[in-house]
Amino acid sequence: QAQLVQSGAEVKKPGASVTVSCKASGYTLANNHMYWVRQAPGQGLEWMGTINPSGGTTSYAQKFQGRLTVTRDLSTGTVYMELSGLRSEDTAVYYCARGNFGVNTPGLWFDPWGQGTPVIVSS
Amino acid sequence: DIQMTQSPSSLSAFVGDTVTITCRASQTISTYLNWYQQKPGQAPKVLIYSASNLQSGVPSTFRGSGSGTDFTLTISSLQPEDSATYYCQQSYSAPWTFGQGTKVEIK
Numbered sequence: 001q002a003q004l005v006q007s008g009a010e011v012k013k014p015g016a017s018v019t020v021s022c023k024a025s026g027y028t029l030a031n032n033h034m035y036w037v038r039q040a041p042g043q044g045l046e047w048m049g050t051i052n053p054s055g056g057t058t059s060y061a062q063k064f065q066g067r068l069t070v071t072r073d074l075s076t077g078t079v080y081m082e083l084s085g086l087r088s089e090d091t092a093v094y095y096c097a098r099g100n101f102g103v104n105t106p107g108l109w110f111d112p113w114g115q116g117t118p119v120i121v122s123s
Numbered sequence: 124d125i126q127m128t129q130s131p132s133s134l135s136a137f138v139g140d141t142v143t144i145t146c147r148a149s150q151t152i153s154t155y156l157n158w159y160q161q162k163p164g165q166a167p168k169v170l171i172y173s174a175s176n177l178q179s180g181v182p183s184t185f186r187g188s189g190s191g192t193d194f195t196l197t198i199s200s201l202q203p204e205d206s207a208t209y210y211c212q213q214s215y216s217a218p219w220t221f222g223q224g225t226k227v228e229i230k
Contacts, residue, residue: 035219044222044223045210045212047217047218047220050217105154105173105176106155107156107173108214109169109172109173114166
């Protein structure tokens, strides 16, 4: 059964960078795109970026262009999300989620999700 | 960007009731619509994908319908464990966007 396990909570100062890892098990990482979604306290869900682990290609939400870097290590089955230039508004829980494409149905959905990594940005 | 609007923002119902949550897209998205359930302190979990397909392991009391711009999630025979926040998400085009969520409480 596919499972995603993320690294632990982080506390960072404004201007710093944070890296969150997401280790996949139960399936081959290269076979599915991985997505990063965040959720600010009491707020909804926001897609940040995507990586195709097979070739390493990425796409990022415009809001995070220049600050977000997503990479992967196929040898360890791990995807990394680095967000730089942190500000208080980046305080959120960060999730990785595997993308699934329908064979006989259109669309893309996220399943499973990692357990989430809280990131607190505070001086 | 495609905007997703859910209604209501919250609702309260009795065990055994049937509740309906609606999701409207700012442009047509065919059936590229998913529904997620999120309980406090947990990651979201997919319930319905491609508008009407029940994810494996999800109770049949959950049903999704709709196409184009208007979609519904129906929960029949509401149970205490259905207390959660529900999100719709479009997968028609990037950026992948979510509705603001509907909080379902049990009376």
